[in-house]
Amino acid sequence: MPAEFQTRDPLGQAEGLRSALDEHCGVMLTDSSGRILSVNEALCTVTRYAREELVGRDPRILNSGFHAKEHIRELWNTLASRRTWQGDLKNRAKDGTFFWARTTIVPVPDDPGTGVNYLALYTVFSDPYLAEEKAAYLAAIVDSSGDAIVGKNLQGIVSSWNHGAERIFGYTAAEMIGQSILKLIPEDRRSEEDRILAKIAQGGTVEHFDTIRLHKNGSPVTVSVSVSAIKDSSGRIIGAAKVARDISERKRWESTIRSLNLTLERRVAERTAQLEAANQELEAFSYSVSHDLRAPLRAIDGFTQAVCEDYGPLLPSDGKRYLDTIRFSAQRMGDLIDDLLAFARLSRQEIKAKEVDMAAIVRECLDELGAPWPGRGVEVEIADLPRVQGDAAMVKQVWSNLLSNAVKYSRGREPARIEVGCAPRGAATEFFVRDNGTGFDMRYYDKLFGVFQRLHRPEDFEGTGVGLAIVKRIVARHGGSVRAESVQGHGATFYFTL
């Protein structure tokens, strides 16, 4: 109990009354010159000042600066005429925060009884402006929402209707408030609303329920609805707040995407079928070429051979040479057909990628090409080669073609030199085969990797002109690249990555 009140009890009341007052509100006693004489504990608590910080000071220490001068002047005028002043004051606490207090200031006789003191009672209440601001703020959020936010009671009667609801359903707030929400619900979906309200009444919520509602003009609106309970201060469920999002657009996009997907799938299926048909045709074509086209060729070769064998002694030397030429040509056409089929097959053949030992493959190829070519001086130098990912059979075909070219086009060199190696090129490893043979004319480089393209005369170097085309096709199918360089007469180098 503050000592001040025992000596200067302004109300002159009993102990109990003082204690009730202390519980109820802040109390401040000031003299007529505007000095604080005493304060109670409750006032210290609400102002966050210690008693010593207040006593002896001007009560304007609590001035928030919020009120108009007229308001304050009216206060002083009232007190000067010895009347009680009552009003709401916004005060500033020590920590700079503000608090509102319903304030009653009563002029009381001072201790000697000659002058006047003022007894002020502060009953704190929550900031009315803050509450208003908050409400306005929330209302603005609700109103600015593109979603429909609707309040309704448990009978489904609309109590609030925001701009979003107006936009989505076409009704104004005036048209809907007080009306049943059933206005928005298509006949065949009326039971939905009963179920939703029943669920809310039991304390449940509804989240993202996709359904159809009616616009004022009668057209259907696809909405995603979430509903939760509105409770009064005692926690009793008195209604439901519904948030509805117009998802007509989204649904339209979804159905567009679905139909596009279906179209795409159908097209892929069609193209796949076309491709398969084309492949089958190609297969049948290849079969026909290899089988039917060969039959007459076989007859040409076979019967020419028969003539040579059975009637050779009867023929003049020119006749014999002509027949040899016929046979050579027939066999060459057989070779061309073989190579062309091998080349065509490359496009259809599936790549079975696994780790491939390049060094082993190079040695194998050289063996198969007849290394070390007794009677010819051929020096072969093979650097360390890494393992790579690729189709073993196809990669071997690449090496085999490049190495056989190197052997073929270095014919006549003593010694012929063939160098096999690799070097990094970008992120990949580039392999190469280098020879000191006849090389090729870089002016015709663009023909080098073409099918049936030859840069040498057949009487100088035999071949069908398919080998490098096969190399290029295999390398391309592995996602790699191929290139070559040469100085005519001094050799060539062929590079490839996989």
Added chain:
Amino acid sequence: MNPSKAVEILLVEDNPQDLELAVRALRKAHLANNIQVARDGEEALDYIFAQGGFAGREISESPKVVLLDLKLPKIDGLTVLERIKGDPRTQTIPVVVMTSSKEHRDVAEAYNLGANSYIVKPVNFDNFIESVGKIGMYWLLLNESPHPGR
């Protein structure tokens, strides 16, 4: 039964030029005496299983080797091969498949079905000798077999 009359080679070939060249090669190898020719798959099966036009023949008197073209009218070569190799009475008869190209995809299929060897057309003497040598038939064909038909 007269051993010299026993069929040693059943040559199944529809193309007349190929047939003539094959017969010529066999003749050069002195193997042309006991050749039976079938011009399509059906005729080949009739002969081997002693049916149709060959009813009354003994199945057990099988040829020593069958030279089989794969592309045949009526019943194709692979089917003929399958039937020969699928029947316990005939599965031991060596079958040499004649193909138009060694790269032919049918070669793999033919081996799967039990073909003993293959030769690439045109069938020339060397080609044929090598193939027959592979299946160990050469001397049996070249010299009169002491037990014809088996």
